[in-house]
Amino acid sequence: MWLLKLAWKNMWRNRNRTAITIAAVFFSVILSILTNSLQDGIFDNLIKNVVSFYNGYIQVHKQGYWDEQILDNTFEGTSALEDSILALENVNALAPRLESFALASSDTLTKGCLVIGISPEKENSITELKNKLKEGEYLNEQDFGALIAEGLAKRLKLYLHDTLVIIGQGYHGAMAVGKYPIKGILKFGSPDLNDQMLYLSLPAAQELYGAPKMLTSYVVGLENPSNLDPTAEILRDKLGNEYEAMTWEEMMPEVVQHIRTDKGSLVIIQGVLYMLIGFGIIGTLLMMMVERKYEMGMLVAIGMKKRKLMQLMLIESVFTVLSGCILGMLASIPIVFYLNRYPIKFKGELAEVYEEFGFEAIFPTSTNPEIFLTQGLFVICMALLLSLYPIVKIARLDPVAAMKK
Amino acid sequence: MNTVIDAHQVSKTFNPTTIPILAVNNVHLHLERGEFTALVGPSGSGKTTLLNLLGGLDKPDKGSIFINGVDITKLSPNALIDFRLNNIGFVFQSFNLIPVLTARENVELIMQLQHKDRREINERVETLFREIGLEDKLDTRPAQLSGGQQQRVAVARALASKPQFVLADEPTANLDSKSATNLLDIMAKLNQEENITFIFSTHDVRVIERARRVITLVDGQIHSDTAKVSTEVPHTAQKRTP
Numbered sequence: 001m002w003l004l005k006l007a008w009k010n011m012w013r014n015r016n017r018t019a020i021t022i023a024a025v026f027f028s029v030i031l032s033i034l035t036n037s038l039q040d041g042i043f044d045n046l047i048k049n050v051v052s053f054y055n056g057y058i059q060v061h062k063q064g065y066w067d068e069q070i071l072d073n074t075f076e077g078t079s080a081l082e083d084s085i086l087a088l089e090n091v092n093a094l095a096p097r098l099e100s101f102a103l104a105s106s107d108t109l110t111k112g113c114l115v116i117g118i119s120p121e122k123e124n125s126i127t128e129l130k131n132k133l134k135e136g137e138y139l140n141e142q143d144f145g146a147l148i149a150e151g152l153a154k155r156l157k158l159y160l161h162d163t164l165v166i167i168g169q170g171y172h173g174a175m176a177v178g179k180y181p182i183k184g185i186l187k188f189g190s191p192d193l194n195d196q197m198l199y200l201s202l203p204a205a206q207e208l209y210g211a212p213k214m215l216t217s218y219v220v221g222l223e224n225p226s227n228l229d230p231t232a233e234i235l236r237d238k239l240g241n242e243y244e245a246m247t248w249e250e251m252m253p254e255v256v257q258h259i260r261t262d263k264g265s266l267v268i269i270q271g272v273l274y275m276l277i278g279f280g281i282i283g284t285l286l287m288m289m290v291e292r293k294y295e296m297g298m299l300v301a302i303g304m305k306k307r308k309l310m311q312l313m314l315i316e317s318v319f320t321v322l323s324g325c326i327l328g329m330l331a332s333i334p335i336v337f338y339l340n341r342y343p344i345k346f347k348g349e350l351a352e353v354y355e356e357f358g359f360e361a362i363f364p365t366s367t368n369p370e371i372f373l374t375q376g377l378f379v380i381c382m383a384l385l386l387s388l389y390p391i392v393k394i395a396r397l398d399p400v401a402a403m404k405k
Numbered sequence: 406m407n408t409v410i411d412a413h414q415v416s417k418t419f420n421p422t423t424i425p426i427l428a429v430n431n432v433h434l435h436l437e438r439g440e441f442t443a444l445v446g447p448s449g450s451g452k453t454t455l456l457n458l459l460g461g462l463d464k465p466d467k468g469s470i471f472i473n474g475v476d477i478t479k480l481s482p483n484a485l486i487d488f489r490l491n492n493i494g495f496v497f498q499s500f501n502l503i504p505v506l507t508a509r510e511n512v513e514l515i516m517q518l519q520h521k522d523r524r525e526i527n528e529r530v531e532t533l534f535r536e537i538g539l540e541d542k543l544d545t546r547p548a549q550l551s552g553g554q555q556q557r558v559a560v561a562r563a564l565a566s567k568p569q570f571v572l573a574d575e576p577t578a579n580l581d582s583k584s585a586t587n588l589l590d591i592m593a594k595l596n597q598e599e600n601i602t603f604i605f606s607t608h609d610v611r612v613i614e615r616a617r618r619v620i621t622l623v624d625g626q627i628h629s630d631t632a633k634v635s636t637e638v639p640h641t642a643q644k645r646t647p
């Protein structure tokens with residue numbers, strides 16, 4: 001008990017020394033939580049982008065569609081098929097699509113575009129399309145208006161409520177032509193999407209392409225995205241050979257590759273960060289040992305057992321490390337949440353690189369509580385491990401040498 | 406006979422493998438309870454080394470040192486620390502006190518190490534601070550005490566454990582003459598009234614005058630060992646027999 005009190009006095013009455021150690025741990029914890037949550041946040045965001053921008057986590061097509069994306073590779077959408085997919089565990093939403101490339105024209109201009117027939121509410125539940133509406137109104141299920149991406153509209157010099165003409169090839173080589181008023185303008189972060197997307201309601205698209213009831217894909221929404229592969233596996237079993245179920249990783253291997261490369265370089269950054277943290281903590285410990293060497297020598301000289309002295313140092317270390325860590329974790333919460341809500345944005349060349357892949361160059365943090373805990377614990381472990389250094393020093397302490405000036 | 410220290414043929418060499426320095430050379434020393442002994446000699450003559458050996462802070466290369474009948478050269482490191490705690494009081498040249506602790510806490514610490522109970526600690530602290538005349542500085546931190554006051558607290562701490570003897574290495578070296586005299590007065594009074602055994606090194610002439618036995622070291626050897634005959638001396642210090 002008196003040892004605890006002594007430790008407390010040592011810490012409380014030499015506030016500067018204690019504050020330095022606490023600060024070292026405090027900033028270490030903040031730094032490592034922040035980098036980790038940024039890292040996770042960036043990748044989560046990347047994946048979320050992939051999913052919510054367009055592809056979804058899993059898509060169901062007719063077997064062979066992905067390799068040859070033509071309207072002849074469509075399947076008939078039935079409520080029985082929909083229900084059987086929705087009945088699966090981990091599947092929480094389903095959005096039917098009929099999509100095909102076509103030409104969009106205004107009076108004077110013609111551009112290539114991707115026409116997607118959607119069920120507006122179901123689509124919204126997966127890709128949050130409504131959020132991308134910049135002007136006008138969203139589609140309803142039987143709508144015969146069109147939603148056009150901002151970039152495409154600009155290139156065609158079209159505005160809200162203008163009329164646009166779609167010309168393309170329909171089902172079984174038929175001619176596809178239609179005239180649609182622009183009901184809304186969409187804004188996508190990805191320039192790729194922004195320059196070519198054109199949404200119709202499913203009935204309108206099916207009529208345009210002469211393919212009633214036909215679909216190119218079901219976009220499958222997942223309750224728990226980390227169970228991606230097992231869910232795809234179950235889907236394949238259930239649907240049999242007639243259909244293919246593909247994960248976003250299979251549909252976009254270049255994104256997977258990109259994430260893998262980035263994660264590799266982040267491991268190095270992480271290593272450097274932990275080294276910096278380690279040196280910071282060691283520095284304060286070394287300083288503390290130099291400052292207290294005489295005092296420790298004297299305590300052993302007058303009769304304090306080294307084991308007692310070690311306990312004293314350990315108590316002090318645990319206290320300072322824990323308080324630095326808890327303070328660091330608490331302080332990082334608002335920072336992380338702030339950067340989650342107002343993410344870092346890249347501009348210039350770096351942003352272009354990201355946008356080439358079809359992603360917004362924003363870097364939100366992840367607010368996953370696991371990060372706070374694991375990083376906090378990691379720094380605690382590291383700091384406590386490093387605190388063994390003074391303990392070893394005490395074991396080797398020679399009071400006469402320690403008290404020499 | 407009431408022997409406190411009995412040292413035989415004690416030698417200590419530093420740097421035995423490079424440039425050996427024979428800091429203490431074949432010293433015999435016998436100290437009785439109640440002595441007030443000064444260890445004198447020029448700088449580098451081995452006073453500190455000898456005191457460290459007698460206090461169990463360092464081990465001799467040769468010889469034996471019996472404190473109260475126990476050969477401390479044979480004790481394990483841990484046993485030696487415990488032995489120091491319970492048998493030897495230390496006063497160092499300076500920086501005796503833990504800076505973050507008050508005067509009282511510095512003195513209490515040693516008794517807490519001995520697992521004394523609170524009541525006993527309080528009583529002893531009260532007595533000791535009365536004896537060193539610092540009852541009003543109990544809750545003062547070392548930085549707020551003068552050098553002389555700090556050394557007096559150090560004496561109180563050295564006595565707190567009720568040791569066999571108090572060992573002081575140049576306790577007045579950093580003090581002005583008034584504080585030095587005052588410290589010596591307190592030590593002498595404790596010696597006479599409580600029969601506390603003191604052995605201290607010094608090269609301050611005024612301090613040497615107060616000692617009742619003066620051992621002179623030259624080049625690590627005892628050059629002379631004289632007891633001053635005085636009527637008030639209760640114990641007769643003996644001249645060392647070779």
Ligand SMILES: Nc1ncnc2c1ncn2[C@@H]1O[C@H](COP(=O)(O)OP(=O)(O)O)[C@@H](O)[C@H]1O
Nearest residue numbers: 419420426428447448449450451452453454455
């Ligand atoms: N740790 C040590 N290593 C090497 N030499 C030492 C050490 N301590 C003391 N000495 C040497 O031993 C001799 C005696 O030193 P010391 O006992 O400090 O003398 P004093 O206290 O009388 O001034 C000196 O020559 C000193 O340089």
Ligand SMILES: [Mg+2]
Nearest residue numbers: 452453454574
């Ligand atoms: Mg000396």
